[in-house]
Amino acid sequence: MKVFVTGANGFLGQHLVKSLLEKNFQVIATGKDVSRLLFNDKNYAYFSLDITNEKAVENMLSDEKPDIVIHTAAMTRVDDCEQNQNECFKINVLGTSFVVRSAEKYARHFIHISTDFVFDGEKGNYKEDDPLGYVNWYGFTKIEAEQLVKSSVIPWSIARTCLVYGNALYGTRSNIISWTKSKLEKKEKIKVVDDQVRTPTYVGDLAQGITAILEKKATGIFHISGREILTPYIMSMRTADFFSLDKNLIERVNASNFSEPAKRPPKTGFVIDKAVKELGFDPISFDEGLKLMF
Ligand SMILES: NC(=O)c1ccc[n+]([C@@H]2O[C@H](COP(=O)([O-])OP(=O)(O)OC[C@H]3O[C@@H](n4cnc5c(N)ncnc54)[C@H](OP(=O)(O)O)[C@@H]3O)[C@@H](O)[C@H]2O)c1
Structure with a gap:
């Protein structure tokens, strides 16, 4: 099965590509920059792709015709998003629209990565169907991106996650x-x-949770985080x-x-019962x- 990943150079993207290769999926990894990944696997290829370039996205997905698209690429630094709102909208909303529209034509399942910042943080301990709200521009753009995915005609899944920690496999990333x-x-x-308040998520658990969504062809929204x-x-x-x-x-x-x-x-943090029950998701403790x- 061929899996197309956006944002593969990123913190999550690196772990996700590793997890997919370990399960013998064929992985087409893409990132905006030149590759920072050093995977040496016959099932792996990397291409530079700017998701805000509609034609390039269309061309690459029509060439590759993957079974599944996993969309992790985003502008993720919350303060940068607040200070560069146009750029953030372009990447997180327009970019997502280009990837999802091409996926509708050339793929069979779309998995989108979202965030606890789609909630306003007044209630905490959020379930998948709790009402959305935002307190910053990043959260606003991630809600808009979710709406695009939810209104698409391809079978879709949204994996929301919360304060991801762990080591970058290539390069460094502070957390x-x-x-x-x-x-x-x-x-x-x-x-x-x-x-x-958050439910911090070990990056390896998140990669496994997303891989489980893919393997089970599970659709809908899933909260993927630690328990604590x-x-x-x-x-x-x-x-x-x-x-x-x-x-x-x-x-x-x-x-x-x-x-x-x-x-x-x-106050964010997730109730993860749905992922535990439907995906067999079993995150490690913070100390582990x-x-x-x-
Ligand atoms: N980390 C967290 O705590 C956390 C929490 C909740 C949700 N999330 C979500 O998880 C996903 C992955 O986050 P992350 O922590 O892995 O972020 P990250 O390390 O910042 O990675 C994001 C990647 O997006 C890529 N990207 C940015 N603009 C692009 C463009 N125009 N075209 C193509 N690629 C572009 C970058 O590629 P290059 O490096 O090649 O430039 C970067 O590697 C995001 O959707 C984020 O909203 C993360």
Whole structure:
């Protein structure tokens, strides 16, 4: 089976391509940049593709005619999205429309990756059918992208995920755990919010959850995250504990102490019962994730 992946150079994309190759799928990996991936597998090919180039997207999908398209590409840095709204809309909404419209013609299943930021964060512990809302431009564009997918004529799935952590396979990418570890090792003080709630997701679990959607041809929306409900402050404290680093360097603060360009939804986090029941999804604990990272 041939799987076409957008955003393959990205944090999730790298792990997803690895997971698909391990299951012997043929993978057409695409990213905007030149390849940062070093997979050496007869089932693997990489092409540069800018998803905002409608003609290029159409040409590549008509050439490849994959069975499945997995769309992970997006502008993902929330503050950048707030400050460059046109570019963010172009990539996250227009780009998605080009990929999904071509997938309707040349593929048989479309899997879209979305986010907990499609919720406004007032309620927390979200189920798949909870009402959507947004507090920043990134969230707005991801809701718009979901609407495009939901109104498409190809069988579709949406995998929403939440605060993904782990190591990039190629290159580096900072996340709350690597950031905490590196700051505390240098004996630097950090301020971490304790009034936001998430269900952090180990990147390998997310890749496996998406692979399960594909294997089971499961359609509809799935919440794919860890089980534990944690604040960033607790995540930093647990990271310090794990590495026996000085917890006194971590200052507990509220989001109102920070002036960031984009607001963050206060309480997100997912109920994952549907993914557990229908996909056999079984995420590891946060402490197990820490162990796997280092
Ligand atoms: N990481 C998280 O905590 C998190 C949480 C919730 C949801 N998500 C969702 O998960 C998905 C993957 O996120 P990620 O963490 O892997 O992000 P990432 O590391 O920033 O990767 C995104 C990829 O999108 C590609 N891209 C950007 N503009 C493009 C364009 N015009 N054409 C083609 N490709 C383009 C980039 O490709 P190049 O590198 O080649 O330029 C980049 O590698 C996204 O849809 C995101 O919204 C992530």
